Amino acid sequence: MDGMTSRLPTQPAALAARYGAAVPPAGPWNAMIAALLDHRSVRGYRPDPLPPGTLETLVAAAQSAATSSNLQTWSVVTVEDPAARAVMAEVAGGQKHIQECPLFMVFLADVSRNERLGEAEGKPLEGLPYLETFLVAAIDAALAAQNAVVAAESLGLSTVYIGALRNDPLKVAEVLGLPPGVMGVFGLCVGYPKPRAEGEVKPRLPQGVVLHRGRYDAGPEPTARAAYDAEMSAFSQRNEMAADSWTQRVIARIGTVRALRGRDRLAAALQAMGFPLR
Amino acid sequence: MDGMTSRLPTQPAALAARYGAAVPPAGPWNAMIAALLDHRSVRGYRPDPLPPGTLETLVAAAQSAATSSNLQTWSVVTVEDPAARAVMAEVAGGQKHIQECPLFMVFLADVSRNERLGEAEGKPLEGLPYLETFLVAAIDAALAAQNAVVAAESLGLSTVYIGALRNDPLKVAEVLGLPPGVMGVFGLCVGYPKPRAEGEVKPRLPQGVVLHRGRYDAGPEPTARAAYDAEMSAFSQRNEMAADSWTQRVIARIGTVRALRGRDRLAAALQAMGFPLR
Numbered sequence: 144m145d146g147m148t149s150r151l152p153t154q155p156a157a158l159a160a161r162y163g164a165a166v167p168p169a170g171p172w173n174a175m176i177a178a179l180l181d182h183r184s185v186r187g188y189r190p191d192p193l194p195p196g197t198l199e200t201l202v203a204a205a206q207s208a209a210t211s212s213n214l215q216t217w218s219v220v221t222v223e224d225p226a227a228r229a230v231m232a233e234v235a236g237g238q239k240h241i242q243e244c245p246l247f248m249v250f251l252a253d254v255s256r257n258e259r260l261g262e263a264e265g266k267p268l269e270g271l272p273y274l275e276t277f278l279v280a281a282i283d284a285a286l287a288a289q290n291a292v293v294a295a296e297s298l299g300l301s302t303v304y305i306g307a308l309r310n311d312p313l314k315v316a317e318v319l320g321l322p323p324g325v326m327g328v329f330g331l332c333v334g335y336p337k338p339r340a341e342g343e344v345k346p347r348l349p350q351g352v353v354l355h356r357g358r359y360d361a362g363p364e365p366t367a368r369a370a371y372d373a374e375m376s377a378f379s380q381r382n383e384m385a386a387d388s389w390t391q392r393v394i395a396r397i398g399t400v401r402a403l404r405g406r407d408r409l410a411a412a413l414q415a416m417g418f419p420l421r
Numbered sequence: 422m423d424g425m426t427s428r429l430p431t432q433p434a435a436l437a438a439r440y441g442a443a444v445p446p447a448g449p450w451n452a453m454i455a456a457l458l459d460h461r462s463v464r465g466y467r468p469d470p471l472p473p474g475t476l477e478t479l480v481a482a483a484q485s486a487a488t489s490s491n492l493q494t495w496s497v498v499t500v501e502d503p504a505a506r507a508v509m510a511e512v513a514g515g516q517k518h519i520q521e522c523p524l525f526m527v528f529l530a531d532v533s534r535n536e537r538l539g540e541a542e543g544k545p546l547e548g549l550p551y552l553e554t555f556l557v558a559a560i561d562a563a564l565a566a567q568n569a570v571v572a573a574e575s576l577g578l579s580t581v582y583i584g585a586l587r588n589d590p591l592k593v594a595e596v597l598g599l600p601p602g603v604m605g606v607f608g609l610c611v612g613y614p615k616p617r618a619e620g621e622v623k624p625r626l627p628q629g630v631v632l633h634r635g636r637y638d639a640g641p642e643p644t645a646r647a648a649y650d651a652e653m654s655a656f657s658q659r660n661e662m663a664a665d666s667w668t669q670r671v672i673a674r675i676g677t678v679r680a681l682r683g684r685d686r687l688a689a690a691l692q693a694m695g696f697p698l699r
Contacts, residue, residue, distance in 0.1 A: 158481065161481060161484065161485060162481075167477040167480070167481060168473075168474050168477050169474060169477075170472065170473065170474020170475050170476070170477045170478035171472050171474060171475055171478050171576050172478065173575055173576070175453055175456065175571065175572065175575035176478060176481075176482055176572050176575060176576075178453065179482040179485050179486075179568050179571065179572055180481060180482065180485045181485075182485050182486065182487070184487055194448065194449050195446075195448065196446050196447060196448020196449060197448050197449055198448070198632070199445040199446050199447075199448045199628060199632075200448035200449050200450065200454060202445070202628050202631065202632050203436065203439060203440075203445060203454075203458060203628070204454055204457040204458065206439065206625040206626070206628070206631060207439060207457050207458045207459075207460050207622075207625070208457075208460065208567060208570075209460070209462055209570070209581075209582050210625075211582075211584045212584075212670070212674045213623065213667070213670065214671060214674060214675065215625065215626055215631070217631075218630075218631050218632070218633060218637070219631065219632055219633070220633040220634070220635070220636070220637060221632070221633070221634050221635070222635065223634070223635060224635060227635070251637075255639070256630065256639070256642065257671050257675065259639060259642065260646065260668055260671055260672075261671075261672065261676070263643070264668060264672065266672050266676055268671070268672065268675045268676050269675070269676060269677050269678045270674070270675030270676065270677065270678060270680060270681050270685075271675060273678075273681060273684065273685050273687065273688075274687050274688040274691075274698075275587060275681060275684035275685065275687040276675065278559060278587075278687070279584065281556060281559065281560060281563075282559060282560070282563045282584075282606070282607070285559075285560045285563035285564050285567070286563050286564075286566075286567045288564075289486060289563070289564045289567035289568060290457050290567060290571070292486075292487070293453065293457065293567075293568070293571055294453070294454050294457055297451055297453035297454060298449050298451070298454075303487075304487050304489075306489045306490075306557065306560075309553065309556075319633075319635075319636055319637055320636035320637045320638075321637050322637060322639070325637060328560070329560070344485075345491065347484040347485070347488075347493065348484070348493055350477060350480050350481070350484070352496075352534065353480065353484060353493070353495075353496050353497065354476070354477075354480050354496070354497055354499070355496060355497065355498040355499070355597075356498070356499050356501070357498070357499065357500065357501060357502060357505070357597075358498070358597055358598035359496070359498060359529075359597055359598045359599050359600060359603060360598075361533070361534070361537060361600070364534065364537065365541070368538065389491070390538055390542060392490070392491065393492060393535050393538055393539075393546070394538075394539065394542065394544050394546070396490045396492060396548070397492065397535065397546045397547070397548030397549060397554065398539070398544055398546050398547060398548065399547050399548065400547045400548060400551075402548060403548050403551060403553060406551065406553035407548075407551050407553065407699070409551065409552050409553040409556070410551075410552040410698065410699065413552075420552075420688065420698075421685070421688065
């Protein structure tokens with residue numbers, strides 16, 4: 144947080160940026176929470192290198208996240224080779240920031256390390272081939288990555304997740320030399336943002352439709368969605384010149400199988416990569 | 422961070438606690454990173470209530486995490502009713518902290534909100550029934566939850582994830598009134614720790630086996646695992662009186678199907694809950 148605190152928004156400003164008119168009640172607050180609310184994904188990076196040891200600090204933060212039963216079924220690979228970066232960018236549908244950021248990490252769901260442990264001890268691990276174990280690995284990779292993101296942002300760096308690596312997980316595995324039982328869950332660009340690349344904080348759905356008390360209740364949804372559609376249309380117009388509502392964006396993104404860009408074959412790809420998903 | 426900074430460990434102390442003898446090179450550092458490294462899961466809570474608005478602050482932090490294509494395919498339910506808490510504790514194999522913590526949240530993979538959106542607009546979303554879409558929802562729930570954990574810890578609160586809710590996701594869905602397309606991915610206890618419940622920071626695997634550069638390399642693993650087994654035996658002896666190594670713990674946890682405690686049926690449970698996982 145050193146040196147960051149001065150540019151962090153006040154609580155009313157942070158809540159207004161995140162929720163528009165649908166601001167929730169103001170609870171406890173501090174500089175760390177202000178930093179979390181100030182997150183935005185950045186898709187344009189300066190080539191400036193990171194300070195020495197930044198990667199090790201981000202990985203230490205990542206490893207400090209909780210991991211199910213301390214199994215530690217995740218790993219991370221950094222990609223430096225320009226040719227390998229180019230393949231990653233192509234898999235992700237041409238996202239140029241993958242090639243320009245100074246640090247590109249691929250977070251891995253990794254049950255192979257535990258599998259090797261079992262083999263070395265002469266105790267094959269019966270629990271490995273299950274969907275549950277893959278899910279644990281993917282969740283633990285996500286918890287770890289989010290800690291890395293929080294650490295990076297506290298150092299004045301920006302980030303963006305690259306879920307589009309799942310367009311072709313077999314290609315990613317080939318380039319990174321992944322053994323069976325290891326899958327690239329998502330990438331993460333890290334670096335200093337280009338001027339104006341940080342953009343505005345993106346509004347989210349009102350808390351009333353995401354937070355439920357005691358039992359799930361979709362009742363407030365139609366009204367909240369209409370209000371959020373208006374927020375997102377205004378946000379898009381201010382930032383991207385096309386005034387699509389959230390409703391329109393969701394339909395564009397998952398309305399058709401074609402829009403999944405190959406990710407409709409994820410189950411088959413995982414099978415081929417050593418995850419039977421039993 | 423207000424009021425916390427004074428009790429945070431120095432960089433050498435934090436790295437030594439997390440890595441034992443296998444300390445990585447010291448990189449950039451600040452109070453936020455010190456707080457991330459100081460994480461420990463807590464399984465004993467005082468009944469003291471949280472300050473008003475704490476839940477809303479945690480949810481605002483959670484919603485500020487990245488979400489794939491802004492789909493926001495996650496939700497959260499709080500559980501206050503003692504009878505519902507008792508069922509959750511039972512599903513989780515008798516974890517009493519689920520009943521004693523002042524705030525218990527269940528993070529949900531939720532594609533139902535987007536499904537309702539498609540129905541309301543007369544555009545059924547073809548992308549919903551795929552494994553990819555469930556995975557996005559589970560990952561986004563994890564990113565959100567980790568932000569909530571970081572925010573909670575910055576307020577002096579402790580947390581523990583409850584993955585064992587997946588022992589019986591259908592029971593969890595019944596108690597929380599979840600519609601099809603919504604699954605409780607994990608629970609999260611939040612509260613003030615009982616005396617001595619915080620415990621020591623748990624050591625993790627050396628960075629050399631988790632962090633790969635350019636290509637995956639399992640070469641350093643046998644040596645690193647032996648060193649880590651010794652660290653974890655000493656840690657366990659200091660804290661839990663049974664000197665199991667990491668290797669022994671992994672084998673106990675996923676060596677047999679029985680050890681999965683019902684989670685070997687996760688794929689079938691998800692199918693029944695409206696996730697075809699195509």
